[in-house]
Amino acid sequence: xxxxxxxxxxxxxxxxxxxxxxxxxxxxxxxxxxxxxxxxxxxxxxxxxxxxxxxxxxxxxxxxxxxxxxxxxxxxxxxxxxxxxxxxxxxxxxxxxxxxxxxxxxxxxxxxxxxxxxxxxxxxxxxxxxxxxxxxxxxx
Amino acid sequence: xxxxxxxxxxxxxxxxxxxxxxxxxxxxxxxxxxxxxxxxxxxxxxxxxxxxxxxxxxxxxxxxxxxxxxxxxxxxxxxxxxxxxxxxxxxxxxxxxxxxxxxxxxxxxxxxxxxxxxxxxxxxxxxxxxxxxxxxxxxx
DNA sequence: TTGCGTGCAAAGGTTTTGCATGGCA
DNA sequence: TGCCATGCAAAACCTTTGCACGCAA
Numbered sequence: 001x002x003x004x005x006x007x008x009x010x011x012x013x014x015x016x017x018x019x020x021x022x023x024x025x026x027x028x029x030x031x032x033x034x035x036x037x038x039x040x041x042x043x044x045x046x047x048x049x050x051x052x053x054x055x056x057x058x059x060x061x062x063x064x065x066x067x068x069x070x071x072x073x074x075x076x077x078x079x080x081x082x083x084x085x086x087x088x089x090x091x092x093x094x095x096x097x098x099x100x101x102x103x104x105x106x107x108x109x110x111x112x113x114x115x116x117x118x119x120x121x122x123x124x125x126x127x128x129x130x131x132x133x134x135x136x137x138x139x140x
Numbered sequence: 141x142x143x144x145x146x147x148x149x150x151x152x153x154x155x156x157x158x159x160x161x162x163x164x165x166x167x168x169x170x171x172x173x174x175x176x177x178x179x180x181x182x183x184x185x186x187x188x189x190x191x192x193x194x195x196x197x198x199x200x201x202x203x204x205x206x207x208x209x210x211x212x213x214x215x216x217x218x219x220x221x222x223x224x225x226x227x228x229x230x231x232x233x234x235x236x237x238x239x240x241x242x243x244x245x246x247x248x249x250x251x252x253x254x255x256x257x258x259x260x261x262x263x264x265x266x267x268x269x270x271x272x273x274x275x276x277x278x279x280x
Numbered sequence: 281t282t283g284c285g286t287g288c289a290a291a292g293g294t295t296t297t298g299c300a301t302g303g304c305a
Numbered sequence: 306t307g308c309c310a311t312g313c314a315a316a317a318c319c320t321t322t323g324c325a326c327g328c329a330a
Contacts, residue, residue, distance in 0.1 A: 009284060009329050031319080046287040051320065067207040074319085091260050100260070106253050113246050119274035120231050120240070130266040134259035149304050149309060171294080186312040191295065214294085 013045045017053045021063055021078040026099060028066075028077035064125055079125070089124070093133035100133065153185045157193045161203055161218040166239060168206075168217035204265060219265065227264065233273035240273065 020037065021029075029037075031050055038045045054076050057063040064077045077099065089107050091100040114120040160177065161169075169177075171190055178185045194216050197203040204217045217239070229247050231240040254260040 011285060011329075013286070048288080048321085049286055052285085091254075091258075091262075094263060094266070100258075102258065104258070106257070107250070110247070110250070114231075114269070114271070117246070118231075118240075118242065118244070119277065120269075120271050121277055122231075122269055122271040123234060126234070126270040128267070129254070129260075129262055131254070131260050131262035137259065137261055151304070151310060153311070188296085188313080189311055192310085 012043075013049050014053055016043050016045065017050060018057065018062070021057070021076070022080075024078055026077065026080065026101065028064075028075040028099065030075055034076075061125070066126065066128060089127065089129060091129045091131065091133070093136055094130055095132055095136035098133055098135075102129075152183075153189050154193055156183050156185065157190060158197065158202070161197070161216065162220075164218060166217065166220065166241070168204075168215040168237075168239065170215055174216075201265065206266070206268060229264065229267065229269060231269045231271065231273070233276055234270055235272055235276035238273055238275075242269075 016038065017034070020034070031047065031054065034050050034054075035045075035047045038050075054063065054065070058065040058076070062079060064079050065074060066077075067074050088104070089102045089110070091102055092098070093100070111122050111124065114122050156178065157174070160174070171187065171194065174190050174194075175185075175187045178190075194203065194205070198205040198216070202219060204219050205214060206217075207214050227248070228244070229242045229250070231242055232238070233240070251262050251264065254262050
């Protein structure tokens, strides 16, 4: 591998951002929330830097980037490989915003089915099922 | 129903926008494309008006609103109820942008499965499977 | 020392809002 | 005639870019 980008300095900012994303344990944040978080902790990381790190982490597959349909701003979420997030589906509750990691044999057949029967290679990291979760269905 | 919104005047602009969305037969457009289209046809509809109609149509469930993940701008697409778009899944090719309406017994079981086994009411109109379509997989 | 990383400020782009006017019912 | 719809301009946001300086290697 000669093409390997030489861009991998270890910096306080980069480390802080990755650490914080990991610490969220699956829940998502917006750029704004990150800016405010680091302000609150007095880490003072410029928003430009945050954008650049998020973009890089997303490109590396370490975090997921997506948009809630009714919302405006982009959300980012750490991908915990130990939880095999590349191999299961994600359900997003439109009411409370909860993200559910769905490990389920039935759903896991979807990927293979789409590929074999429909010649469609699904992107598990980007695909999200939207709907209403158990708790919010009960509350309604 | 007393709460019915009295806001339903029939206007040239509203009719043109709905007609055009229907005429696209499933493919999506951005606000920009709509603005340019109506300029080209010399219908001259202000972009503010376009935004407001799209928002209303989306709220009424007549059009779908979504964001292509790697893109910036929001896309809108007419929902053809005659095609039972509420009852099947949609696959979006991340490479060529094609939207595939997937009528398939296996996939259609997903809705019931999620509801019965996971107590999750999926929103078929908003959920989109992202991935790579047959054609683009062959081309790559 | 070298060159990427950082962050301010400014630019760029999209979407929303205020308000006076126009047009449907 | 009464009100909602329209559309211009401006505001509000979100994200990217330019550039000088700081800092990791």
